[in-house]
Amino acid sequence: MSGVRAAMNYSGLALLREALRGHSGWGPAWRDAAPRTEYDALIVGGGGHGLATAYYLAKEHGLTNVAVLERTHIGSGNAGRNTTLIRSNYLLPGNERFFEKSMQLWEGLEQDLNYNAMVSQRGVLNLYSDDGQRDACVRRGNTMRLHGVDAELLDLAQVKAMYPYFDYRNERFPIRGGLLQRRGGTARHDAVVWGFARAADRRGVDIVQNCEVTGFRIEGGEVRGVETTRGPIFARKVGLCCAGSSSRVGELAGLRLPIESHVLQAFVTEAVKPMFDGVVTFSGGTFYISQSDKGGLVFGGILDGYNSYAQRGNLRVVEDVMEAGMAMMPLLGRLRVLRQWGGVMDMTMDGSPIIDLTPIRGLYLNAGWCTTGFKAIPASGWCFAHTMARDEPHFINSAYRLDRFAVGAVLDESGHGAHPNRH
Amino acid sequence: MRLPCPHCGSRPADEFTCYGAADPVRPAAGAPAQVWHDYVHIRPNPYGLHNELWQHVHGCRRWLVMTRDTRTHAVLGARDGGSRGGGAA
Ligand SMILES: Cc1cc2nc3c(=O)[nH]c(=O)nc-3n(C[C@H](O)[C@H](O)[C@H](O)COP(=O)(O)OP(=O)(O)OC[C@H]3O[C@@H](n4cnc5c(N)ncnc54)[C@H](O)[C@@H]3O)c2cc1C
Numbered sequence: 001m002s003g004v005r006a007a008m009n010y011s012g013l014a015l016l017r018e019a020l021r022g023h024s025g026w027g028p029a030w031r032d033a034a035p036r037t038e039y040d041a042l043i044v045g046g047g048g049h050g051l052a053t054a055y056y057l058a059k060e061h062g063l064t065n066v067a068v069l070e071r072t073h074i075g076s077g078n079a080g081r082n083t084t085l086i087r088s089n090y091l092l093p094g095n096e097r098f099f100e101k102s103m104q105l106w107e108g109l110e111q112d113l114n115y116n117a118m119v120s121q122r123g124v125l126n127l128y129s130d131d132g133q134r135d136a137c138v139r140r141g142n143t144m145r146l147h148g149v150d151a152e153l154l155d156l157a158q159v160k161a162m163y164p165y166f167d168y169r170n171e172r173f174p175i176r177g178g179l180l181q182r183r184g185g186t187a188r189h190d191a192v193v194w195g196f197a198r199a200a201d202r203r204g205v206d207i208v209q210n211c212e213v214t215g216f217r218i219e220g221g222e223v224r225g226v227e228t229t230r231g232p233i234f235a236r237k238v239g240l241c242c243a244g245s246s247s248r249v250g251e252l253a254g255l256r257l258p259i260e261s262h263v264l265q266a267f268v269t270e271a272v273k274p275m276f277d278g279v280v281t282f283s284g285g286t287f288y289i290s291q292s293d294k295g296g297l298v299f300g301g302i303l304d305g306y307n308s309y310a311q312r313g314n315l316r317v318v319e320d321v322m323e324a325g326m327a328m329m330p331l332l333g334r335l336r337v338l339r340q341w342g343g344v345m346d347m348t349m350d351g352s353p354i355i356d357l358t359p360i361r362g363l364y365l366n367a368g369w370c371t372t373g374f375k376a377i378p379a380s381g382w383c384f385a386h387t388m389a390r391d392e393p394h395f396i397n398s399a400y401r402l403d404r405f406a407v408g409a410v411l412d413e414s415g416h417g418a419h420p421n422r423h
Numbered sequence: 424m425r426l427p428c429p430h431c432g433s434r435p436a437d438e439f440t441c442y443g444a445a446d447p448v449r450p451a452a453g454a455p456a457q458v459w460h461d462y463v464h465i466r467p468n469p470y471g472l473h474n475e476l477w478q479h480v481h482g483c484r485r486w487l488v489m490t491r492d493t494r495t496h497a498v499l500g501a502r503d504g505g506s507r508g509g510g511a512a
């Protein structure tokens with residue numbers, strides 16, 4: 001393909017060479033491409049899922065005449081707003097096989113992309129406070145092990161040894177033990193976006209920014225291309241990866257989706273020396289925390305609970321999250337919160353995602369990532385690329401069909417029913 | 424955030440809980456599966472004005488219909504849910 005410049009390979013040797021010449025030779029990591037009028041495949045949305053899909057289309061299926069169309073700049077949505085937890089500790093088989101595929105891809109991702117995504121398998125610990133929560137942890141842990149995934153049930157003494165500074169005298173939510181997945185952890189959100197963008201670009205994919213899709217060209221039930229703020233672009237395959245905007249973009253193609261948009265908030269404190277070396281969730285998952293490599297404690301809780309497209313939340317949830325955090329770890333009260341923000345989540349009616357074909361031929365849907373789509377990025381891209389290239393889902397995403405709601409095959413991990421604000 | 428209650432006036436949002444869209448009308452018990460599927464799973468998700476059911480749980484406990492802008496969170500109006508008719512949401 002014309003105009004493709006192979007970006008420099010990142011290596012210890014390259015670093016040394018650049019250090020000696022004042023870092024003058026790095027060059028941009030990917031091309032900010034201008035859109036051409038026709039491609040074999042288009043991806044709408046330049047978040048983690050869109051970029052990963054483009055990468056795996058090129059790598060696994062040889063489809064390189066591909067463009068990713070992003071409304072603003074890549075990573076400006078939830079990919080750049082999340083708290084970066086990765087884990088594969090799900091209960092339902094349809095979810096567990098998918099998230100474990102993602103974990104396995106994370107484990108080899110940096111070599112594969114030639115990019116430091118700062119994947120850190122520091123362990124994810126879900127604390128339990130009562131018999132019911134313990135039973136749920138045992139059941140989930142056993143299911144994980146049946147899928148060949150690591151899970152360990154910790155008693156109180158083991159938790160205390162890992163985190164001596166939790167409040168073990170809390171009467172209301174006493175810490176009794178936890179379920180630990182040691183292979184879980186965190187990754188660097190921006191680096192994941194940039195790493196996939198660069199790796200896709202190196203295989204010939206065009207990354208087109210400031211290009212909003214405003215309509216679809218559909219003839220006789222088949223997609224022919226899209227209308228954009230940078231003109232029409234033609235393609236026989238179009239994949240939607242629009243996360244919180246899925247309903248709006250779907251509507252442009254006449255799709256009505258089982259999705260509501262809700263706001264999720266997150267918080268980060270001032271940087272302190274390394275003190276918290278894992279990821280911990282508390283009080284049935286309404287609070288979770290980790291420490292970033294810069295030193296800030298990064299934490300969050302649950303959805304605000306009402307439909308929202310505003311990328312910000314309200315003080316009520318701020319207070320709830322702080323209270324839960326203080327109940328688990330009182331030392332948090334000595335730290336200042338530096339930043340707080342929100343992202344728009346694509347919440348489905350069962351809390352699980354959709355990776356599937358649509359009733360419009362050539363139009364594919366990747367959506368419904370709820371609050372847990374960061375960890376899914378590698379497997380989502382891998383599965384969606386397969387689904388787009390082969391016109392059928394892979395076994396790994398075969399539970400993520402769009403029609404599962406109509407036929408009663410829902411994947412309701414938390415058992416809350418068709419209430420997106422509860423998942 | 425404060426929310427307006429037609430009975431109690433402007434109150435802190437903590438006193439309320441949100442149920443979701445108020446416009447979908449519950450089908451008859453014997454309606455076809457597709458109609459029930461639409462009602463249960465294909466909810467409105469507008470970018471803009473949204474009619475939704477909130478309960479003033481820590482106040483008068485009435486169900487309310489609020490009209491809220493999902494882009495800004497501004498509440499444009501609230502009325503008692505009893506005026507809505509059409510059975511449970
Ligand atoms: C506060 C917070 C904390 C989170 N924490 C975690 C976590 O710890 N672990 C985890 O696994 N997940 C987490 N998530 C969820 C995760 O971030 C998302 O599920 C995931 O990032 C969504 O996929 P994406 O990266 O592709 O989305 P996005 O980055 O939102 O990408 C969608 C893109 O589509 C673009 N777009 C929309 N409409 C159009 C259009 N018409 N034309 C062109 N482009 C368009 C948008 O501009 C956007 O860039 C969290 C989310 C938030 C908000």
Ligand SMILES: [Zn+2]
Binds near residue numbers: 428430479484
């Ligand atoms: Zn009231």
